[in-house]
Amino acid sequence: MIESQGQHSLYLTAIPSSSAMNYYRKEWKRKVFALLPLGILVIAFATILAAYRATFSTNLLDFQQGRVKTPPISMLMFDGAGRRIGQVGFPLVSWLFGWISPTFYRAILDETSDNSTGQLRDGVTIQKKRQKTVRILKVSSTIAFVCLALVGAIPLQANLSQVMQRQAPMTMDSIIHQSAAALFFLFCIIHMATWLFFCRFRASAHHYFYYQNSPVSFRFKATCLILCFFPLPTAFLLHPISPLRKGLALSEADAGGITQYALVACVSSFFASYSLEMWHHVTNDSENEKIRKQTTSSNTTKLE
Numbered sequence: 001m002i003e004s005q006g007q008h009s010l011y012l013t014a015i016p017s018s019s020a021m022n023y024y025r026k027e028w029k030r031k032v033f034a035l036l037p038l039g040i041l042v043i044a045f046a047t048i049l050a051a052y053r054a055t056f057s058t059n060l061l062d063f064q065q066g067r068v069k070t071p072p073i074s075m076l077m078f079d080g081a082g083r084r085i086g087q088v089g090f091p092l093v094s095w096l097f098g099w100i101s102p103t104f105y106r107a108i109l110d111e112t113s114d115n116s117t118g119q120l121r122d123g124v125t126i127q128k129k130r131q132k133t134v135r136i137l138k139v140s141s142t143i144a145f146v147c148l149a150l151v152g153a154i155p156l157q158a159n160l161s162q163v164m165q166r167q168a169p170m171t172m173d174s175i176i177h178q179s180a181a182a183l184f185f186l187f188c189i190i191h192m193a194t195w196l197f198f199c200r201f202r203a204s205a206h207h208y209f210y211y212q213n214s215p216v217s218f219r220f221k222a223t224c225l226i227l228c229f230f231p232l233p234t235a236f237l238l239h240p241i242s243p244l245r246k247g248l249a250l251s252e253a254d255a256g257g258i259t260q261y262a263l264v265a266c267v268s269s270f271f272a273s274y275s276l277e278m279w280h281h282v283t284n285d286s287e288n289e290k291i292r293k294q295t296t297s298s299n300t301t302k303l304e
Helices: 002-013 017-034 036-057 080-112 126-153 160-164 172-202 215-229 232-237 243-248 252-272 274-303
Strands: none
Touching (some): 017 036, 017 274, 036 080, 036 252, 036 274, 080 126, 080 274, 126 172, 172 215, 215 274, 252 274
């Protein structure tokens, strides 16, 4: 640790003060960028909480006669201020992920580009297999977040109460909204499974993304994926005959809402945990830059 600090000080003294300021500014920007997935998670949860407060403060769910306490997220954003919050919040989350995705996938390819020439039994190089898996990651995440943007931009129809009471038909807005929500979860799960497959079977032992080199990240992400398929605790506790559900007086909408919240928490936590990989990439880049600068400085000193 002391040696590392000494090298860092040596590196900074080898460059002008203006360059040192630029270095610190660049480092700060890199680290903020690496933490963006966590920040996006906060924005997503803040959007849901704000919509919840707005919807219940304006009594938009009075047609449920006070029986709904934890409705599905879509019911928080079908009308009023909650509708406007969803139309801004979810597209913003999608745009932010779209903004950081190219850098993230470029980091993956840079990390795993070891020019492998070994042939697999099917005659395809290991590197091509990796690139194909990364393409699946790109496509699945892109489709998922485009669908999330649609979920926010096109809410359920404003006369939701009449639809639930079978007094009005579903409009195209509601059909698009529900279809986009289903595709969002589907492609998120595809992306999550593909990432774990990539870490386990495509990354090599000397790559940071290899599952044994980043066990905390891998196990956390694997847990998120498993819980998407096995919401058993929620399903058991909220079963119609469950004493807990009777004690809380939960309606069908409440039960569906809580199960959806659990699924959203798993998916959003998975994507937020990409900050671990991005932080590694940032710190690794910084160390490589220090080494290059130190080498250049040493060579210049020797020439003088």
